[in-house]
Amino acid sequence: xxxxxxxxxxxxxxxxxxxxxxxxxxxxxxxxxxxxxxxxxxxxxxxxxxxxxxxxxxxxxxxxxxxxxxxxxxx
Amino acid sequence: xxxxxxxxxxxxxxxxxxxxxxxxxxxxxxxxxxxxxxxxxxxxxxxxxxxxxxxxxxxxxxxxxxxxxxxxxxx
Numbered sequence: 001x002x003x004x005x006x007x008x009x010x011x012x013x014x015x016x017x018x019x020x021x022x023x024x025x026x027x028x029x030x031x032x033x034x035x036x037x038x039x040x041x042x043x044x045x046x047x048x049x050x051x052x053x054x055x056x057x058x059x060x061x062x063x064x065x066x067x068x069x070x071x072x073x074x075x
Numbered sequence: 076x077x078x079x080x081x082x083x084x085x086x087x088x089x090x091x092x093x094x095x096x097x098x099x100x101x102x103x104x105x106x107x108x109x110x111x112x113x114x115x116x117x118x119x120x121x122x123x124x125x126x127x128x129x130x131x132x133x134x135x136x137x138x139x140x141x142x143x144x145x146x147x148x149x150x
Contacts, residue, residue: 002111004111014112017112017135017136020135021114021131021135024131024135026127026130026131027116027117027118027127028114028115028116028131029115029116029117030114030115031112031114031115032112032113033110033112033113034110034111034112034113035108035109035110036077036079036109036110036111037092037106037107037109038079038089038106038107038108038109039103039106040103040104040106041102041103041104042102042104052101055101056096056099056101056103059099060092060095060096060099061092
């Protein structure tokens with residue numbers, strides 16, 4: 001699953017990355033930093049796995065006030 | 076671009092996520108945490124953009140000793 005800062009929400013980590021890259025001479029106009037969380041589950045049913053990961057996001061992995069999340073199930 | 080901890084390399088953030096999820100009652104056997112960096116460039120040539128981002132990864136965005144990175148170019 002991926003977690004991204006919501007559009008319009010200040011992203012201090014992204015700002016720092018953009019500033020550092022520009023300082024190094026790279027022509028970057030914007031940078032946003034999110035997280036990538038790869039989980040191993042024992043679930044055999046993809047729909048059930050997705051519902052579980054959704055609950056994990058809501059309870060722990062994402063902050064719904066400032067972040068959006070996306071879930072991808074691989075088998 | 077995405078940055079992931081190399082296989083076999085200790086991932087303390089992933090360990091913390093796994094522990095917290097298990098503590099909350101989720102049946103997770105493994106968790107690995109990486110970063111997602113979305114960059115805006117003015118480049119018009121995808122191949123040139125990819126080469127630039129590769130240099131950014133090597134110089135700033137990834138630690139090649141413990142991390143791997145993957146670049147995707149969107150237009």
